[in-house]
Amino acid sequence: MSHYVALIADKLSTAATAVLTEDSSVEVRHVDGTDRPALLAALADAHAVLVRSATRIDAEALAAAPRLEVVARAGVGLDNVDVPAATDAGVLVVNAPSSNVVSAAEHAVALLLALARNVPQAHGALKQGRWARSLYTGVELSGKTLGVLGLGRIGSLVARRMAAFDMRVVAHDPYATEEHARALGVRLVGLDELLDEAQFLTVHLPLTDHTRGLLGFDAFQRVRSDLRIVNAARGGIIDEQELYAALKEGRVAGAALDVYATEPCTDSALFELDNVVVTPHLGASTPEAQERAGTQAARSVLDALAGRPVPDAVNTPANTPANVLASAR
């Protein structure tokens, strides 16, 4: 009888382990994927590895994993997995594309509201005994223009929610259809128009070679000075030094960030600015999202190891799950 090792390299919901152990041929092992030597050693025996966003599965990790058949990302973003290298190695990559999108969208909305009304700053001041009412005057959302950069799953959920606040929502996404945008009450615009018009801007792009640094010097030169930016997608999409300069010089009014170019991030010049609200990559951190992400990733692992079709496989169609697994065995 086959024996498979499924390596859990980031903290996943216990429901993920429960799903994996439904199959008696699967042995679950754990490793701290941020401990690189430990990860590389543990990968030597692994047939499957399950990660969130902290563990990097790159060419070096794949080379250390001769038995690997599937990498499962318990979440959306795949910037920590080298998908082309996995495909070359005959390793299937899957994610859980809808598992945490509601949590991520709700967190972006929370950041937007916190930013508009200075909630964290006022909360901090009052807890220190300062009744700072005039210092923390906010702005209304109603009637303001929200720019949504990336009208995919999360961007669309945020657009729908913010339209209910009577915001005028425009979006830039070269792959979104007019029909989809119209159904959300959103107007599709070019990137320059979005940057010119937005009073709030929320980023919902994947981090790729095309989106890295997309919001940098040029973008911050053309935006309105009352712009408030929310980024709950990926840190590298915004150039942090350029954002800092724009905030410091009053070319941008505020920013709320959940994600950073390098994580964990505990020491950033941005943290010194009073018009910056920050959270430590919490977008997907709800029990609801984690249970869905963990169980969906685990089910995909079981499907892959059993040679069944894997609906959430990302390195297809050139490498169908069957072909990828056949070449890996």
Ligand SMILES: NC(=O)c1ccc[n+]([C@@H]2O[C@H](COP(=O)([O-])OP(=O)(O)OC[C@H]3O[C@@H](n4cnc5c(N)ncnc54)[C@H](O)[C@@H]3O)[C@@H](O)[C@H]2O)c1
């Ligand atoms: N903070 C968190 O915890 C958290 C949680 C989930 C997802 N995320 C991040 O959010 C990202 C978006 O997630 P999603 O589920 O909405 O993904 P998605 O694939 O559904 O949507 C991304 C959208 O971006 C568009 N896009 C791609 N390149 C673009 C470009 N250059 N300009 C404009 N639009 C472009 C795509 O057409 C797509 O519609 C993920 O890739 C992930 O990195 C973060």
Ligand SMILES: O=C(O)CC[C@@H](O)C(=O)O
């Ligand atoms: O694993 C996490 O908690 C973050 C996941 C999130 O950034 C994603 O891309 O799905």
